[in-house]
Amino acid sequence: MKIEVTVNGEHQSYDVEPRMLLVHFLREVVGLTGTHVGCETSLCGACSVMLNGDAVKSCTVLAVQADGAEITTIEGLAQNGELHPIQEGFWECHGLQCGFCTPGMIIAAHQLLERNPKPNEADIRRGIEGNLCRCTGYQHIVDAVQYASKKMTR
Amino acid sequence: MTPFDYHAPKTLRSAMRLVQEFGDDAKVLAGGHSLIPSMKLRLAAPSVVIDLGGVAGLKRVTAGNETITIGALATHYAVESHRLLPSKCSLLPETAAEIGDAQVRNRGTVGGSIAHADPAADWPATMLALDAQFDIAGPDGERAVAASDFFVDLFITDLQPGEVLTGIRIATPPENSGGAYVKMRQSASGFALAGVAAQVTLDDAGNCASVAVGVTGVAPAAYRAHAVEDALVGQGIDAVADAAAHAADGVEEFQEDHHASGDYRAHLARVFTQRALSQAIDRAA
Numbered sequence A: 001m002k003i004e005v006t007v008n009g010e011h012q013s014y015d016v017e018p019r020m021l022l023v024h025f026l027r028e029v030v031g032l033t034g035t036h037v038g039c040e041t042s043l044c045g046a047c048s049v050m051l052n053g054d055a056v057k058s059c060t061v062l063a064v065q066a067d068g069a070e071i072t073t074i075e076g077l078a079q080n081g082e083l084h085p086i087q088e089g090f091w092e093c094h095g096l097q098c099g100f101c102t103p104g105m106i107i108a109a110h111q112l113l114e115r116n117p118k119p120n121e122a123d124i125r126r127g128i129e130g131n132l133c134r135c136t137g138y139q140h141i142v143d144a145v146q147y148a149s150k151k152m153t154r
Numbered sequence B: 001m002t003p004f005d006y007h008a009p010k011t012l013r014s015a016m017r018l019v020q021e022f023g024d025d026a027k028v029l030a031g032g033h034s035l036i037p038s039m040k041l042r043l044a045a046p047s048v049v050i051d052l053g054g055v056a057g058l059k060r061v062t063a064g065n066e067t068i069t070i071g072a073l074a075t076h077y078a079v080e081s082h083r084l085l086p087s088k089c090s091l092l093p094e095t096a097a098e099i100g101d102a103q104v105r106n107r108g109t110v111g112g113s114i115a116h117a118d119p120a121a122d123w124p125a126t127m128l129a130l131d132a133q134f135d136i137a138g139p140d141g142e143r144a145v146a147a148s149d150f151f152v153d154l155f156i157t158d159l160q161p162g163e164v165l166t167g168i169r170i171a172t173p174p175e176n177s178g179g180a181y182v183k184m185r186q187s188a189s190g191f192a193l194a195g196v197a198a199q200v201t202l203d204d205a206g207n208c209a210s211v212a213v214g215v216t217g218v219a220p221a222a223y224r225a226h227a228v229e230d231a232l233v234g235q236g237i238d239a240v241a242d243a244a245a246h247a248a249d250g251v252e253e254f255q256e257d258h259h260a261s262g263d264y265r266a267h268l269a270r271v272f273t274q275r276a277l278s279q280a281i282d283r284a285a
């Protein structure tokens, strides 16, 4: 089936099978492997991307459902070689170890800060509750989001 | 996932035509947060998927003085973040906020959850407590069914072959009303081991003029805890504990799995009914 999507600002049409998941489409058809597949069962959040402005778990969306949509993946956040403030926060605050969960964490944090630019710690933990990290113990991720919040609201 | 043909109708009329045409071979897709997981596990293997996501007008949420309407395709987040609902009927956004996580709430829909009728889903309890009416389109036109007649059994509702849930209508609660939804989450999935929605209206003396309690997670289908309601009508907050003891009365079969026994779920139903009612009365006062 033919679909048209705008991924990180680039508009293109593709031919996909209806059963292809959005995450597989992004990774294997578009070639953007920053979005990860962790559980494939909507639990871990590693596959999170922005779909028309909403963070979604792209393992639980069909690529055909994204026909006509605008998608932002982790690759779309940095602008002109400058890290996005959330990415910078993860860098500065050691918000990652292995990095597997990081793209999804950053997308979830992005959604949170859009809706609530100055979240407190509880807000942050709730905002990323759909994302699992097996390395950091979360505290450094919370710090990273706080760093980004400060920088973005300055 | 086994292969399927995908249709994305733009109007309800063409969606209904497709539903009639493909019958049992087809599944209707809303937000996809129940159907897609089921298809991945091959618990569902439809040969045709009819996606309602592009159908105009099914996503609207309105909160008037008389009636609240929720389109079947409205997301949980649309209810959670609705500007007027916290003051008109706080039970709705409170329930929405308890579902899954932010990404799931962005995508999952109220109508999809209701039509799927997972025994541990949150919405059925709240819809029962609010006496919701469900609007259903079918081959012979439209009909409405009350929430209390809708949830029949495990994943079974009153929806007949060829019918599609299109929206939800709720009478806006009067002044002096309050609601609360509390649940025990299964910690990995976030689904309710037991979830209780309570909605009360107080009279001038501060006693309960009306009480409605919906319980999910405990039995194969969500149910109204009528014994609790009967014990509390005309009474005040002091009667809550005794009334809540009846929260699992009349349940013939309990949900039971490796997460929680039936006895434990019955216990949770009573405890959470007490909490939900106390909060609801507090908020109504």
Ligand code: FES
Pocket (backbone or CB within 6 Å): A036, A037, A038, A039, A040, A041, A042, A043, A044, A045, A046, A047, A048, A057, A058, A059, A060
């Ligand atoms: S891969 Fe999508 S939530 Fe884990």
Ligand code: FES
Pocket (backbone or CB within 6 Å): A095, A096, A097, A098, A099, A100, A101, A102, A132, A133, A134, A135, A136
């Ligand atoms: S950094 Fe390894 S899973 Fe989060």
